[in-house]
Amino acid sequence: MNQTKKLLIIGFVWPEPNSSAAGGRMMQLISIFKQNGFDITFASPAMDSDFMVDLSEFGIEKKSIELNNASFDDFIVALNPDVVLFDRFMIEEQFGWRVAENCPKAIRLLDTEDLHCLRTARQKAFKENRTFEFIDLLSEEVAKREIASILRCDLSFIISEFEMKILKEVFKIDSDLLYYLPFLVYEMSELDLLKLPLFEERKNFVFIGNFLHEPNWNTVQYLKETIWPIIKKQFPEAVLEVYGAYPSLKVLQLHQIKNDFLIKGRATDANEVVKKARVVLAPIRFGAGLKGKLLEAMQCGTPSMTSTIGSEAMHADLPWNGFITDDVETFAKKAVDLYHDENLWKRSQKNGVAIVNECYQLSKYSTALIAKINLLLNDSESHRLQNFMGSLLQHHTLKSTKYMAKWIEAKNKN
Known part of the structure; x- marks a missing residue:
């Protein structure tokens, strides 16, 4: 009998599907994993809000976590998830290295929501009253952080085919690290x-x-x-x-x-x-x-x-x-x-x-998504071996986010 797979989602905020498309997107992902038998824990460092969904109604355990605190290490070791999904690159920056160190076998997924560097570069071009060009992306500070996060993960969900094109052609990301996953809804007639x-x-x-x-x-x-x-x-x-x-x-x-x-x-x-x-x-x-x-x-x-x-x-x-x-x-x-x-x-x-x-047909994408994740669970070692840039970014010499977090943690104790 197959053992139930554990999924840990680390949220930037608690899901608010009635407040934003991002909240709706997260609930779509939760629904797919739930229907495919995953045992889900949703953790976030965010404050509770009046408009967040009651995760317990969906059979999901809710866990509040802290930034820059080793208590997360104890939590994730005890949970021992098979899959970890980071909600946006900022969350992967904060918790990705802790997941990699404490649960190295867990598959690391990133839901980008949208490409923050694209939104930032377009906004800057708009405010400067000039036409946005792809080359603008290469000078964006947030692009370096976002692309590093994508490289560190086993698979990143990309919501737009236009952004898939940018990641492959402008940033030269290996297509094996990217997965096109738009909004998913039921078929209409x-x-x-x-x-x-x-x-x-x-x-x-x-x-x-x-x-x-x-x-x-x-x-x-x-x-x-x-x-x-x-x-x-x-x-x-x-x-x-x-x-x-x-x-x-x-x-x-x-x-x-x-x-x-x-x-x-x-x-x-x-x-x-x-x-x-x-x-x-x-x-x-x-x-x-x-x-x-x-x-x-x-x-x-x-x-x-x-x-x-x-x-x-x-x-x-x-x-x-x-x-x-x-x-x-x-x-x-x-x-x-x-x-x-x-x-x-x-x-x-x-x-x-x-x-x-x-x-956007749910049935068209959900089955293929779970198949892809099962493939990663069965053969993560060879997948990671092909991602040399990702392993390079996991190397201790490039872990500035880790050592910054440890410095903040030590400072908070004093």
Whole structure:
């Protein structure tokens, strides 16, 4: 009889699927491992939040851990996991060396969420009013940390095919260390659309996104200052509802009733909000990864307007469930067209179903993922032998993060 495999997930934060796409992504991964018989422990150094999921409801043990503290060593030795999943490279930096030393046989996985160096470099280029180029990535300090983390792990989950291309072609990462894993959702049919609110039952434009994420804040500013005035000129009765977790005072100050630009704050149920809206607006100007809000729109049968970066790597060249443009006048005009033209709206809805089924089907990816992990569990030695750069980065002479952690730990004791 096969022994139950143990998975330790070390989270940057506790999962909040109703607050961010990252939280939803983590719950998707948990679900896949759970369905495949893994015994899961979720550990994090983060403070508890009012909006985190109750992990015990999913049969998952919750463990609070400390940064720069040898108590983690005792914890992981006692747990002795078969697989460890790091949630973002910053967590691998903090705990990866401890895992490698105390449980050397455990498979080390990294969920990158998105390429932080890509998001940072694009944001910098945007603020400097210049075009982003791949060479910008090579000078990013965060890129050195992020790529080192990918190399140290046995396998990294990459959410975007565009980012797979960057890692292979710009950073020359061996494809054996990378695993393409987009958002994963259940298959839809056009019959599912009939269960959703109809065109005439929906109203208003909507934007939704976690405000701790800089691209979301920038998008709302862009809507308020540039795009919304054009939409209002064409369609005076237009109303935009802006939802998002953790709105700051500067976000709340954009609320303007007389202009129908309404800051609503956190949505109790993001799905319900998007289902009731007629069109999602997401003119994203920088960022990385995949945009959970746009996939959610497709699942809710809500057409969307977005930018080139918003749609990047999201639709496999299938027709978008709305329109993609970086031109503000075109964006506004198409948004109004989409709002008023029922036939266009319904065609866009169906495009969304096709994208969901082609690009994000859970069954298509989950079985292959578990097969890949089982392969690593059965032959980690030869896999690691091929990853010389990874073993080099595990060498003591390059473990600055380890010795910094030990110095902080010693300092805290005094």
